[in-house]
Amino acid sequence: MLVSDQHRLIFGRWSRPAFAVIVCALGVWCLALWTSTRTYQAAHPRSEDRRRTGTLLDLAMFLWGAGYLAATLDGATNASQVFTINLFGSSTPITIVLYWASLGCLLAAAVVRLPHVHRRWHNLGLLLATLGTLAWLGEGVVRAKVLIAPETQGFPTYSGAAWERRYVRLNREGFRDAEHTLAPPPGGRRLLLIGDSFGFGIGIRRTEERVGELVGRAMTERTRAPWEVINACHPDRNTIEETAVLDSTLAYRPDWVLLLYVFNDIDYLYPVTERTVLTEAPVTLWQRLHPMRVLFRNSFLFQELYVRFRALRWAHRSQPAYDPYADNALLQRHLKDLERFVARAEHAGARAAIVPFDPTVAASAASRGRYEVFAAAASAAGLPVWRADTTFFGKSLEALRVNALDGHPNELANRLVAEQVVRRFAEAVDRQPAYGTMHARRARPSRGHVPV
Numbered sequence: 001m002l003v004s005d006q007h008r009l010i011f012g013r014w015s016r017p018a019f020a021v022i023v024c025a026l027g028v029w030c031l032a033l034w035t036s037t038r039t040y041q042a043a044h045p046r047s048e049d050r051r052r053t054g055t056l057l058d059l060a061m062f063l064w065g066a067g068y069l070a071a072t073l074d075g076a077t078n079a080s081q082v083f084t085i086n087l088f089g090s091s092t093p094i095t096i097v098l099y100w101a102s103l104g105c106l107l108a109a110a111v112v113r114l115p116h117v118h119r120r121w122h123n124l125g126l127l128l129a130t131l132g133t134l135a136w137l138g139e140g141v142v143r144a145k146v147l148i149a150p151e152t153q154g155f156p157t158y159s160g161a162a163w164e165r166r167y168v169r170l171n172r173e174g175f176r177d178a179e180h181t182l183a184p185p186p187g188g189r190r191l192l193l194i195g196d197s198f199g200f201g202i203g204i205r206r207t208e209e210r211v212g213e214l215v216g217r218a219m220t221e222r223t224r225a226p227w228e229v230i231n232a233c234h235p236d237r238n239t240i241e242e243t244a245v246l247d248s249t250l251a252y253r254p255d256w257v258l259l260l261y262v263f264n265d266i267d268y269l270y271p272v273t274e275r276t277v278l279t280e281a282p283v284t285l286w287q288r289l290h291p292m293r294v295l296f297r298n299s300f301l302f303q304e305l306y307v308r309f310r311a312l313r314w315a316h317r318s319q320p321a322y323d324p325y326a327d328n329a330l331l332q333r334h335l336k337d338l339e340r341f342v343a344r345a346e347h348a349g350a351r352a353a354i355v356p357f358d359p360t361v362a363a364s365a366a367s368r369g370r371y372e373v374f375a376a377a378a379s380a381a382g383l384p385v386w387r388a389d390t391t392f393f394g395k396s397l398e399a400l401r402v403n404a405l406d407g408h409p410n411e412l413a414n415r416l417v418a419e420q421v422v423r424r425f426a427e428a429v430d431r432q433p434a435y436g437t438m439h440a441r442r443a444r445p446s447r448g449h450v451p452v
Contacts (some may be wrong), residue, residue: 053109057181058188060105064088067098075404084288086297091161096143103139107132112210135301152203153307154406156279158300160202169204173249176200176207177231188226191216192249192350193261198357198409199233203207203402207231209411211357213262214418215425222426230254238268239334243341250348257345257352258421259338263325263370266334270324279307311405325370328377329404335381342383351428353384355421359400359413390418 047361067090071078074092088099089211110129117125150162171179184190184320201210208214216229232249242265246257264272278296282288295302324330338354345352356374360367371389378385392400392413400413409417 012276032180043296049294052112056105056109056112060102060109063098063102063105066090067095067102070098071095072096081297084297085294088298089158089300091158091165093162096147096158100140100143102350103136107136122332139299139301144302146300152402152406152408154408155307155310157303157307159303163203164309173232173346175234176231180228180230180252180254182251182253184255185226188221188228190228190244190252190254191219192230192254192257193233193250193260194246194249194257195357196237196242196262196265197233198262199231199260200235201233201414202235202408203406204411204414209414211355211414211418211421212258214415215258218418219425220424221431222422226417233260237265238272239265239337239341243344246341246344250344250350253348254345254350256425257340257350259352259354261354261356261372263356263358263367266324266330268331269334270322270327272324286434307405323366323370325373331374331377335378337381338383339381340379351384353386353424354378355388355417355429356387357388357409357417359392359395359409360397360407361389362395362400363367363397386421387450388417388420391420 017232030166064087067080071081071090074095078090080093081087086101090096091097107129110132114122114125115130146159146162150159150166152160152163168176171177183421189211199211202208202209208217210231212229212231212233212274216227219227228247230252232245234245237245242259243450267273277287277290277293280287282290282293341354342354356371358367358371361371368389371387375385375387375389395412395416397407398404400409400416402408
């Protein structure tokens with residue numbers, strides 16, 4: 001699709017003259033289509049039912065095309081959805097409605113033709129029409145729910161995408177944070193927070209309720225000096241990727257680097273996060289045409305049923321046969337990568353700490369055991385681990401997660417961890433060199449080498 005080289009005033013893509021040309025071309029095309037359709041209908045008269053069916057099909061195609069155009073204008077990458085057999089799924093609000101209306105027209109066209117079905121298949125056709133109508137109504141209810149009250153569901157769904165669209169704003173670096181200057185604020189300190197979806201705040205509407213911001217406010221009150229928090233968290237990141245994020249953000253010259261550690265950060269060594277044909281980009285033709293994938297991409301109702309069935313399956317799931325944290329050789333490799341993370345932060349003149357964040361320790365003995373193994377091994381390796389598991393003891397898991405479908409930590413869980421971190425932070429800052437001395441030392445050229 002055409003994109004103007006400059007002066008992109010219309011939808012951020014086209015200049016006014018280019019947009020006028022596009023509108024005129026569409027007008028000419030619509031006029032030609034209407035004229036040819038009238039000519040064909042005059043030459044080929046049809047019965048009343050055929051005319052109704054044709055009108056409904058034309059309307060369905062028009063609504064679908066309007067929705068597709070709206071989705072493409074909303075994001076250029078949406079134009080490729082048809083190549084992944086995604087014909088009726090979208091996170092663009094107007095497109096969600098237009099696609100549902102298009103489905104309704106297709107269903108109505110099928111119902112209009114129902115009386116002409118052979119008597120032998122009439123009952124089957126009536127059953128299919130009834131089921132189709134119920135499915136269409138259910139689809140409409142779920143789509144309305146997504147538009148009115150979207151929520152995260154612990155899985156990549158259109159509801160989660162609509163929630164992010166409503167509550168998430170990214171800065172120029174692609175982080176859910178305010179804009180920051182490279183130069184530190186005079187008289188203040190900087191905290192760089194690295195992590196994945198827990199630090200990003202999936203399910204948390206107000207960024208002020210996240211761990212980083214809570215710690216920053218508390219430290220400002222305690223030290224009576226401003227603490228600026230730079231949140232460089234992004235969902236679905238492992239330790240290797242988080243180290244790369246650290247390298248790209250050290251230019252902000254943080255005083256402290258806090259790694260908000262989650263127990264799928266070892267995913268690059270052993271797959272912990274569930275990855276299926278529903279979520280991953282298709283590689284083969286079969287993956288592209290997989291029935292479950294096609295249904296999941298096109299139907300909001302199917303997504304709603306799937307995530308609820310998934311939640312029930314996970315609730316009754318036994319412990320996995322293999323725990324990567326119980327494999328000492330694998331854990332030691334992982335700890336070496338965490339050591340590199342800490343070394344790079346310290347080489348840049350910052351102090352670093354690792355905060356393991358796992359609300360499931362409140363309800364799972366296996367999670368508590370895993371937490372204990374990791375914390376003990378990390379401490380033995382000399383890593384600065386700040387434990388935050390005991391803060392969840394005595395709490396129910398339901399009180400700590402975003403909702404029944406999404407296990408991400410909610411505002412309460414973030415607040416509890418922040419309180420633990422602030423205690424450790426206050427102790428560490430009291431032992432830290434004065435701000436002016438520390439930055440004067442950092443300003444001198446480094447004679448060392450960057451750890452690799």
